[in-house]
Amino acid sequence: MEYYRSQVLICTGTGCSSSNSPAIIKRFEECIRNAGLENEIKVVRTGCFGLCENGPICIVYPEGAFYSHIKVDDVERIVSEHLVKGRVVADLLYKKSVTEDGKIRSLEEIDFYKKQKRVALRNCGVIDPENINEYIAFDGYKALAKALTEMSRDDVIDVILKSGLRGRGGAGFPTGLKWKFAKAPESDVKYVCCNADEGDPGAFMDRSVLEGDPHSVLEAMAIAGYAIGSQQGYIYVRAEYPIAVKRLRIAIDQAREAGLLGKDIFGTGFNFDIDLRLGSGAFVCGEETALMTSIEGCRGEPRPRPPFPAIKGLFGKPTILNNVETLANVCQIILNGPEWFASMGTEKSKGTKVFALGGKINNTGLVEIPMGTTLREIIYDIGGGIPNGKKFKAAQTGGPSGGCIPAEHLDIPIDYDNLIAIGSMMGSGGMIVMDEDNCMVNIAKFFLEFTVDESCGKCPPCRIGTRRMLEILDRITHGKGEDGDIEKLEKLAKNIKASALCGLGQTAPNPVLSTLRYFRDEYEAHIYEKRCPAGVCKALLSYAIDPEKCRGCSLCARNCPAGAISGQVRSPFVIDNKKCIKCGACEASCKFGAIVKR
Amino acid sequence: MRSIQELEAIRESTLENMTLRKEHNGTRIVVGMATCGIAAGARGVLTAFMEELAERKLIHVALTQMGCIGMCHLEPIVEVHQPGHETVTYVKVTPDMARRIVREHIEGGSPIEEYTLSHYRAK
Numbered sequence: 201m202e203y204y205r206s207q208v209l210i211c212t213g214t215g216c217s218s219s220n221s222p223a224i225i226k227r228f229e230e231c232i233r234n235a236g237l238e239n240e241i242k243v244v245r246t247g248c249f250g251l252c253e254n255g256p257i258c259i260v261y262p263e264g265a266f267y268s269h270i271k272v273d274d275v276e277r278i279v280s281e282h283l284v285k286g287r288v289v290a291d292l293l294y295k296k297s298v299t300e301d302g303k304i305r306s307l308e309e310i311d312f313y314k315k316q317k318r319v320a321l322r323n324c325g326v327i328d329p330e331n332i333n334e335y336i337a338f339d340g341y342k343a344l345a346k347a348l349t350e351m352s353r354d355d356v357i358d359v360i361l362k363s364g365l366r367g368r369g370g371a372g373f374p375t376g377l378k379w380k381f382a383k384a385p386e387s388d389v390k391y392v393c394c395n396a397d398e399g400d401p402g403a404f405m406d407r408s409v410l411e412g413d414p415h416s417v418l419e420a421m422a423i424a425g426y427a428i429g430s431q432q433g434y435i436y437v438r439a440e441y442p443i444a445v446k447r448l449r450i451a452i453d454q455a456r457e458a459g460l461l462g463k464d465i466f467g468t469g470f471n472f473d474i475d476l477r478l479g480s481g482a483f484v485c486g487e488e489t490a491l492m493t494s495i496e497g498c499r500g501e502p503r504p505r506p507p508f509p510a511i512k513g514l515f516g517k518p519t520i521l522n523n524v525e526t527l528a529n530v531c532q533i534i535l536n537g538p539e540w541f542a543s544m545g546t547e548k549s550k551g552t553k554v555f556a557l558g559g560k561i562n563n564t565g566l567v568e569i570p571m572g573t574t575l576r577e578i579i580y581d582i583g584g585g586i587p588n589g590k591k592f593k594a595a596q597t598g599g600p601s602g603g604c605i606p607a608e609h610l611d612i613p614i615d616y617d618n619l620i621a622i623g624s625m626m627g628s629g630g631m632i633v634m635d636e637d638n639c640m641v642n643i644a645k646f647f648l649e650f651t652v653d654e655s656c657g658k659c660p661p662c663r664i665g666t667r668r669m670l671e672i673l674d675r676i677t678h679g680k681g682e683d684g685d686i687e688k689l690e691k692l693a694k695n696i697k698a699s700a701l702c703g704l705g706q707t708a709p710n711p712v713l714s715t716l717r718y719f720r721d722e723y724e725a726h727i728y729e730k731r732c733p734a735g736v737c738k739a740l741l742s743y744a745i746d747p748e749k750c751r752g753c754s755l756c757a758r759n760c761p762a763g764a765i766s767g768q769v770r771s772p773f774v775i776d777n778k779k780c781i782k783c784g785a786c787e788a789s790c791k792f793g794a795i796v797k798r
Numbered sequence: 799m800r801s802i803q804e805l806e807a808i809r810e811s812t813l814e815n816m817t818l819r820k821e822h823n824g825t826r827i828v829v830g831m832a833t834c835g836i837a838a839g840a841r842g843v844l845t846a847f848m849e850e851l852a853e854r855k856l857i858h859v860a861l862t863q864m865g866c867i868g869m870c871h872l873e874p875i876v877e878v879h880q881p882g883h884e885t886v887t888y889v890k891v892t893p894d895m896a897r898r899i900v901r902e903h904i905e906g907g908s909p910i911e912e913y914t915l916s917h918y919r920a921k
Binding site: 262342 | 819829
């Protein structure tokens, strides 16, 4: 038996990888070898720990020492002090993981993790995703074994139905029902598809699951295949996720080699295999019918439903499509029972939800919370609040299909139905936090720009309608808004929602509608007062020099690229607003704080 | 994979190497690994502990190091912490003693009085 007295776990998710964790791992291995400790200490590459803000992250066991923001140069010290002499390098530890008297807190006691409940992310940051045995060690493929040997196909569907699991891709359709619909039709061929075409700006939940625990998705797909009577699965994943794609490939190969995918799994006569299909990053391909069209090798465009995929899906055969996070819950439900899963969450939304926290928040990262947790708990207790003492203005959930939740709804328990009631939606789990410096009209414009770019062009309401809306927003943010613009936006939004072909178009007006609902005053300030309250929309800003503070040093005039500032040295300068291009160079260069933005 | 037994075998053998990553609150063996400890041969003691623990599959025992506790002349010093028991401090430990500590104290449950600090002091 191999025995290691210490294990060094290092995150190799996309976040930590981009801040150099591969080089850090190399250095660790080098230093450990130089110290002659390679038989005593094991370096383990794991998936995401969630606290991406503090990456690269490394945890050393058995002490559980949580090192954050490590650099390649720090590694030698960790090895020579901690691993050789047993002295934890205190100044490199994540500050919140150390108690006042210098003791190391266990992960569950750290604020960021305290209120979390990791079900879909249970193995992320714990196992080596490129080693199938580590997945098996934590009960991997046990759920598949249980389903194949102890449960009928109806039993499996029944358990998923009873658990109350709803689709984590955004719409929240009951997963068990989807499986039931796809089991019903008689067909020689059926398909199981995994939607890993995560595309919302700021969302990275599915990527982290695929990078940190790819087998949990493969196993769940095989269970789904057994339940509906399918032998072939496809994972549709973005080519922009190279680490996820690589780990999926390794995982599929290892599962095939172990006989957990392929023919006669566990000697039960059940055959199931999975192939990858890479998407080139078109947002619309996250829509189920467009995704299937893309797998078929055609241009990714949606088609009207019905017929629903459960009846006529991929290659015209009955098909189920489940999101990555949905699948990541399945094995745990089979193993622990539907009652266990249903004990978490709210009445109509069971279980947990993973959110990717981003924007103006201290702990940017990945969190998994039981449904029903309030926004306030997520942002302040787990997320650590807003940086620089700024005030919370809104949280955007659901990406370009969702909406903004204002401060007045901070205490609403988060679940599918509550979010819809307040004009947003769960979406796939992106959560972008905004503070007082964000202009809500500009935010709405940002999301609409995204949908205009990503509209596939098949149906006119989405192709033309969203563009017209964007033009109006563009005018408003450029100080050319007119009376009646708000009403026009509302009318267009209503029509697009009612008539667009697919989910992308039907939800595209949501960011505008929800900001209009809660921040109508900001729209009005832009249109009627030609003023941007947050000071973001450049066209509505004007710069001036405070003559009291100006010393006449001429630095601003020398830095102005438009030659808009003039004056005599040692007396106050002035800005010519006709020439000013509002670049802010004067403000950045002034040493006396004399430039005022209005 | 032909059988669930096969899956279970992989699970058990891999888990042995992963228990370290779970929260630890069981037995802990701590070896003094400051300069004084290393000079007195603590390295060999640590290795002996590792080998003996591995051989006896005592995977739930954590093996860590500590710095100098001020009794450099008694190094290598080894402490055994067990929940619900008083900490036992062994002094001038050799690799052979380490192996015996694993067998008799960790596995057998009875501390080896003649190796302890209190015994040394009483001499």
